[in-house]
Amino acid sequence: MAAQAGVSDWTGRRVLVTGASSGIGAALARDLASHGATVGICARRTDLLQQVLADCRRSVPDCRAWTIDLADLGRLDDFVARVEDTLGRIDVLVNNAALALAGPATTTPWADIEQLLRVDYLSPVRLTLAALPAMRARGSGQILTLSSMAARMSTPGEAAYAAPKAALTAWFEALAGELWDSGITVHLVYPALIDVQTDADGDDALAETPNVATNIPAPVCARAIRRQLERGDLELYVPTPARDAVVQRALDTRASVELMANWYRAGSPH
Ligand SMILES: NC(=O)c1ccc[n+]([C@@H]2O[C@H](COP(=O)([O-])OP(=O)(O)OC[C@H]3O[C@@H](n4cnc5c(N)ncnc54)[C@H](OP(=O)(O)O)[C@@H]3O)[C@@H](O)[C@H]2O)c1
Numbered sequence: 001m002a003a004q005a006g007v008s009d010w011t012g013r014r015v016l017v018t019g020a021s022s023g024i025g026a027a028l029a030r031d032l033a034s035h036g037a038t039v040g041i042c043a044r045r046t047d048l049l050q051q052v053l054a055d056c057r058r059s060v061p062d063c064r065a066w067t068i069d070l071a072d073l074g075r076l077d078d079f080v081a082r083v084e085d086t087l088g089r090i091d092v093l094v095n096n097a098a099l100a101l102a103g104p105a106t107t108t109p110w111a112d113i114e115q116l117l118r119v120d121y122l123s124p125v126r127l128t129l130a131a132l133p134a135m136r137a138r139g140s141g142q143i144l145t146l147s148s149m150a151a152r153m154s155t156p157g158e159a160a161y162a163a164p165k166a167a168l169t170a171w172f173e174a175l176a177g178e179l180w181d182s183g184i185t186v187h188l189v190y191p192a193l194i195d196v197q198t199d200a201d202g203d204d205a206l207a208e209t210p211n212v213a214t215n216i217p218a219p220v221c222a223r224a225i226r227r228q229l230e231r232g233d234l235e236l237y238v239p240t241p242a243r244d245a246v247v248q249r250a251l252d253t254r255a256s257v258e259l260m261a262n263w264y265r266a267g268s269p270h
Contacts, residue, residue, distance in 0.1 A: 005185055006232030007092075007142070011036035014087040016080075018070060018127065019097025021048035023196035024146065027222035028094065033059040035226065040083050040090075042066040043097060062087075070097050070123040071115060080130035089138070092229065093131045095124035095145040095168075105159035113160050121164035125171055135184050142229055144187040145172050149237075152190060152246040153256070156264035176234060187228055190246075191238045194221045212242045 007013065015032050019025040020041035026048075033039045033056035041056070043049050046067045056063035064086055068079055084090055098120045101112055124145055135141030150158050151165035169188060176186035195215040202217040207224040209216075221238050228236040237243040249256040 005140070005142075005183065007230045009036070013037045013091045014040070014089050015092040015094060016040045016042070016083050016087070016090050016131075017094040017096055018124075019043050020052055020065075021045045024191070024194055024218050024221050024225075025094070025096040026052045027218040028096065028225055029063075030055050031219065031222045031226055033057075033063055036060065037092075038087060039063045040066070040087050042068050042070075042079075042083075044069050070127075071118045073118060073122055073126050076123060076126045077130045080127060084131075084134055089134060090131050090141070092142040092144065093127060094225075095127060095143070097123070098146065098165075099161075101161050102157050103160065104157060108160045116160050117164050117167075120161070121167045121171075124168060128172075128175070132184070136182070139183040141184040142187060142232075143172070143175075143184065144189065144225065144229060146189050146191070147172075149190050149192045149242055149246070153249055155260045185232055185234075187232075187234060187236070189225055189228070189236045189238065190242065191221055192216070192242045194218055194238065207239050208241070209239045210241045212239060212245060214239065 010032060015037045017025050017029045017039060020029040021043035025041070029039045029041045029052055036059070038060050039056050040063070041049060041052055042065065044067060049065045049067065053063060053065040066079065066083070068075065070076065099116055101108070101116060128143055131143070145168055147168050148165040150162035151169045154162040154166065172186050172188055179186060192212050193215050196218050200217045201219045204220060204223055206214060206216050206220050216238060224236060224238050
């Protein structure tokens, strides 16, 4: 069994975090900078990005921010080249940016289905393909992607969101196999419910809570992701017991889908 290389010291490591203007991405950027990483962040909302950048720069003045719409796939190769130029290299690419959308599969507008595919699936794949050549040349790097429990437990009312997340899992698991023992490691994160509406923090023990319906503060999720990168683990469920629900679903998918159908009929907002 080959080892997954991890991180023992963040000082001087160059990390690009996409979608860092809010939520998990912002919390992760702040956390990594506070541990000494030089963080590059990007998103569309410049004002929010600048606030996160100011926090990161209190720890590491060389942190940088870029305003970019990741749906504009044709710009992403140049964007990665610009980040590599400015930061010197990308040691860790964090594909965090995503759009969330709820709605019945049959009535979700086609334009929304396409936009979610672009932002949630095609853009992380494109960024990864652009960042890989320099990582390969150095023989090292980490690529971490935020999937979702929705990828593993697709439920009624979230088809357009769950499908690109499931595609991410398929693509990055295949990539992990192709890069095995190359010095470049691939990491996937499966959050259940993360609170990104408030600035609340909480105890790290929440990342282990057996109640998978717990709303886990974004900074707790961010620290769990940092520890995943430090250990070099392929997968992280937040909270970790959410993995048991995925195993259960795989063992009896019909029963799980029927349960969700009943839940949907009883209380669906859609
Ligand atoms: N929160 C949860 O319960 C949960 C559960 C499972 C998985 N996840 C995953 O965790 C990740 C972070 O989610 P979050 O909850 O922290 O969401 P969030 O607060 O809405 O953050 C999403 C980030 O993505 C950026 N983004 C969206 N569209 C973009 C685009 N076209 N171009 C550039 N940036 C874009 C947003 O920035 P701008 O709007 O400024 O562009 C924002 O910074 C996502 O991949 C999400 O699917 C979250």
